[in-house]
Each structure stands twice: as structure tokens, then as C-alpha cells.
Amino acid sequence: MALQYSPSLEFSVRRREPELVAPAKSTPRELKPLSDIDDQEGHRFQICFIFFYGYDEASMGGKDPVGIIKKGVAETLVFYYPLAGRVREGGDDGKLMVDCNGEGILFIEADADVTLEQFGDAIHPPFPSLHHLLYDHLPGSSSIINSPLLLMQVTRLKCGGFILALRLNHVISDGPGLVQFLKALSQIANGAPKPSILPLWHRHLLSARNPPQITRIHHEYHQLPFTITSTPSNNHHILHRTFFFGASQIASLRRLLPLHLARSSNFDLIATCLWRCRTIALQPSPEDVVRLIFAVDIRSKLNPPLPIGYYGNGFVIPAVVTTAGKLCENPLGYGLELMKKAKSRVDEEYVRSVADLMVIKGRPKFCAVRSFFVVDVSRVGLGDVDIGWGKPVYGGPAHAGFANDADTSNYISAQNAMKEKGIVITISLEAEAMERFVREFDNMLNCHLNPPIVPPQIKSFI
CATH class of the missing domain: 3.30.559.10 (Chloramphenicol acetyltransferase-like domain)
Incomplete structure (x- = not known):
């Protein structure tokens, strides 16, 4: 059955200037090559996700989601420090690698004059005014090469809830990899000293053989x-x-x-x-x-x-x-x-x-x-x-x-x-x-x- 869209929802968002959130502690400076499954032309774009959270007095009372998430990101990047780096091209073949330089991810704090209820009973994409909730039009920020690998925007809602929207460079990770990072962020934001599952780079496991050989029809x-x-x-x-x-x-x-x-x-x-x-x-x-x-x-x-x-x-x-x-x-x-x-x-x-x-x-x-x-x-x-x-x-x-x-x-x-x-x-x-x-x-x-x-x-x- 086809779902009918609700009338276009119009609202305004006040954003603070984007800032870079770097790892909370010093992290290794190194070059990490991507796998040959990562490094495909079809992965060289940004993937965007969004999370709508309602207000709950018991869990949210007196807490600011912006501050908690930003602090949690900085601490989580200590473990996921490649995400704070930049993708570079290396060699004559343009092979991609991550320069783990600790520059950080882009973070935006925002407030919207809209309630969660105004988005309707069935929340699903496409979302009205998505560009307000995920402002990814910053000059030079959306390139696959030499740009932040992750952009996060946390938007407080008038009802007390909030929206977390993010954009991820797809050559770095897929959906399950992103969820792993977000669960680590959740654990650390709630007081854990480290994630229950420690991240592993190990991109060599999906790199081409030597010599490479195509053995199947694709x-x-x-x-x-x-x-x-x-x-x-x-x-x-x-x-x-x-x-x-x-x-x-x-x-x-x-x-x-x-x-x-x-x-x-x-x-x-x-x-x-x-x-x-x-x-x-x-x-x-x-x-x-x-x-x-x-x-x-x-x-x-x-x-x-x-x-x-x-x-x-x-x-x-x-x-x-x-x-x-x-x-x-x-x-x-x-x-x-x-x-x-x-x-x-x-x-x-x-x-x-x-x-x-x-x-x-x-x-x-x-x-x-x-x-x-x-x-x-x-x-x-x-x-x-x-x-x-x-x-x-x-x-x-x-x-x-x-x-x-x-x-x-x-x-x-x-x-x-x-x-x-x-x-x-x-x-x-x-x-x-x-x-x-x-x-x-x-x-x-x-x-x-x-x-x-x-x-x-x-x-x-x-």
C-alpha cells in the first residue's frame, strides 16, 4: 500500500558555527590503507542517517543532548581515531588511504522551532527540510578526499526531544560499521571507560590477492x-x-x-x-x-x-x-x-x-x-x-x-x-x-x- 505524505512541514533552525571535534586524547599519527572492497568508485560518496528522539523526563530531565554527545564523540574518537583523520590518494593508481592526523569530525549544534509530533505519526524518509537538520553545504566539507570523514548535527526540538543527523564518507564504513561506532558512543556517553567491542581496522583482510585474478562473473x-x-x-x-x-x-x-x-x-x-x-x-x-x-x-x-x-x-x-x-x-x-x-x-x-x-x-x-x-x-x-x-x-x-x-x-x-x-x-x-x-x-x-x-x-x- 502506498503511504500518503503529510503536508510539507516548514520550520526554522538556528545553527551555531560548525566546529571540529578532535579525539579527547593524543592518538597515533599514521597512514592506514583502505581495503579494495572499501576503495571502489561506487563507494566514493557520502551516506546520511538520521535519528529522532522523543522527550522523556526520567531519562532526559536536566540533560543537554548536544553537550553529552559532543563530549562522547571526542572520547569515542580516541578508539576510532581513523575517523578523525582525512582520506588521501596515494601512488599512481590513486589508491585511497586514511591519514590519521587527529583533525577531528565536523559537529553542528542547532535548535529548531518544531516538535517531534509535527513530523507526523509515521516518520520515514523523505523528510521535510532535511537540509535544515543535516547542514552539509559547507564549502569543501563534502569531498571524499581531504575532508572530514564524519559530520554530525544535533538539533534540539521545541518539545524537549532532539534529532541526531550525520553524514559519513562511505569509503570508511558501511551501515553495520557506523552502528558499531554509535553503540560505542552510547556506552562512553553513559560512563563506560571504553567500548564493549573494541574497533579493529584490519582492512588487509579484504584486499586483493597477489597476483589478483577475476574468477567469477560479476x-x-x-x-x-x-x-x-x-x-x-x-x-x-x-x-x-x-x-x-x-x-x-x-x-x-x-x-x-x-x-x-x-x-x-x-x-x-x-x-x-x-x-x-x-x-x-x-x-x-x-x-x-x-x-x-x-x-x-x-x-x-x-x-x-x-x-x-x-x-x-x-x-x-x-x-x-x-x-x-x-x-x-x-x-x-x-x-x-x-x-x-x-x-x-x-x-x-x-x-x-x-x-x-x-x-x-x-x-x-x-x-x-x-x-x-x-x-x-x-x-x-x-x-x-x-x-x-x-x-x-x-x-x-x-x-x-x-x-x-x-x-x-x-x-x-x-x-x-x-x-x-x-x-x-x-x-x-x-x-x-x-x-x-x-x-x-x-x-x-x-x-x-x-x-x-x-x-x-x-x-x-x-
Whole structure:
């Protein structure tokens, strides 16, 4: 079901000048190379997260979240001192490394004339006036090279609650790595002398072999030429609609599956459903190659597994590849089976092959042409980040899509206005394509009541 956005919320924010928060104690000065899984062109951007905390007299009375978080950050950076450094390029190949110089992270203190309740009953991206809550337009601060690796803004709300928003250089860490840092911050802010899990750099564990060798097929990095139908024609007319999947919606989709796919995960089911609906909405030629790309955590794929405390990027992005005609002609189970097979191929050798490919091919970005990228952040632990005021009302990505890209979506744990727990995913399409998407999506959910509709451009291919 599609969630309707509440009317645009307007509010003002008063910000103090940004400041650098350095480690509270002296830390080692050294150069630390990133892994070849970290050092991909596709990771060279900023990822943004946001956490909404309500007011609770018992836990918050008399405490200032700004002061507590800022002090906790300084003390936590003693253990996570690479985050206080800067990324540099080294050598002729542009290999990235971290200069652990202790300069610090960017920190912004702010106050807003808005209450948490004004954000509505169902808090999820996209958020109104996000640029007020995460001010990341400081000159020179958002570059991947030579800039602060972490920006944090703590905004007090009129009701006594607050919002923690942050921006992280993705080459340094992924979602689980960020959660590890935030949990360490929580523990130290609440009086612990050190984190319960000490951070480990250990980026050599995901570096290329010597000599590197590509031993697997990696469709995600096979580039295709852009065509007229490759991407939306005018990003100024892109619509964003958020879809909620509760128990009833997931049950409706499962009715469409054959018995041997009945135990498929909710993520696999929903991602395949949206990929198929989106492909039908975009009306590509039946012979056009289309892809579904998704992230797979590799921490347990290695032997031995990545050690506890590792906070680098720990995922790869396999791709499901087929033609638009086959995807739309066949029932939902066709795409789902392809996705499950792609996921099953991710083993240690696959991970090693990706790292080696980065060295051999010059760190390519994943193919964006007719690709739909879905990232599951529902089990990362973002909703459990308790800095001393309880769990957030919402904790997760600040943008609806991966890097706020129209061709990507985040798979987020959230609840609707009736407080029903489920998953929300935002789809971004042009107006006419969005109408077709909603029509096809509704038809899939009600397929037991109505016969499926195959669009004309696919009928001609059958």
C-alpha cells in the first residue's frame, strides 16, 4: 500500500558555527590503507542517517543532548581515531588511504522551532527540510578526499526531544560499521571507560590477492551504453512515493509464489516485486537487459569470518540479470528465483574475485543502466541506537534511496500511522511511469481478485 505524505512541514533552525571535534586524547599519527572492497568508485560518496528522539523526563530531565554527545564523540574518537583523520590518494593508481592526523569530525549544534509530533505519526524518509537538520553545504566539507570523514548535527526540538543527523564518507564504513561506532558512543556517553567491542581496522583482510585474478562473473560491473530508455528523461519531474509492506501485503505477495519458493525471505520477495513493477512502469524494449542489484553482507562469508570489531565496508553487490520481456512476461517467481540464485553464488571466492576485479579493472562503479538497486538496512540495528534517551522513534537512512539516487531504494523497518510494524520502500519515477507502477503494484496485491494485466509493449513480445 502506498503511504500518503503529510503536508510539507516548514520550520526554522538556528545553527551555531560548525566546529571540529578532535579525539579527547593524543592518538597515533599514521597512514592506514583502505581495503579494495572499501576503495571502489561506487563507494566514493557520502551516506546520511538520521535519528529522532522523543522527550522523556526520567531519562532526559536536566540533560543537554548536544553537550553529552559532543563530549562522547571526542572520547569515542580516541578508539576510532581513523575517523578523525582525512582520506588521501596515494601512488599512481590513486589508491585511497586514511591519514590519521587527529583533525577531528565536523559537529553542528542547532535548535529548531518544531516538535517531534509535527513530523507526523509515521516518520520515514523523505523528510521535510532535511537540509535544515543535516547542514552539509559547507564549502569543501563534502569531498571524499581531504575532508572530514564524519559530520554530525544535533538539533534540539521545541518539545524537549532532539534529532541526531550525520553524514559519513562511505569509503570508511558501511551501515553495520557506523552502528558499531554509535553503540560505542552510547556506552562512553553513559560512563563506560571504553567500548564493549573494541574497533579493529584490519582492512588487509579484504584486499586483493597477489597476483589478483577475476574468477567469477560479476554482472554488476558489466557496463552497458546509455540509451533513451535507460534513465528517466527529466529528473525535475520525478515523483517519490513510499510503499508500506505489513503482514497483509506480504501475505498477498506470497500467494503468487510456487511452493518451492514459499520460504523466501521478505526482502527477496519485496525487492523482486518492486523490480518487476518498476520495469513494467518504465516500458523498456522487451529485449533490453535489466538488472536488480542488492547488497549482501560478507562478514560471515569468509573463513575465518571477519573479526568482531571490524568496521569497514563488509558487503558485495551481486546483480540479477534478465531481459525486460522475460521479467514481465513471467510470474513473480521467475525474478525471485533468479535473485535467490544470485545470492547463493556469494561465497568467499566471489568476495576475493570482487576485490581482485577492483585492482585489475581500476575500481569501476556498478552499472547504473536499467538497474534497480535495493539496500536492506532493516537488520543493521539503526533503530536500536540508544545514546541515553531510549531508542529512537525513527533511526535509519536520511534519504529514501541509496545516496538519494532515483534508481535506488532503501528497505527500511518502520511503522505506519496505525503503528503497524513493517517495511517501507520509496520508489522514484516520472509521473506517468508512477501511475503505471501503482497500477501494476495494486494489481499484484489483489491478484487473487483480478486477473494479471500484461502491458501492451510486453504482449507484443510474448
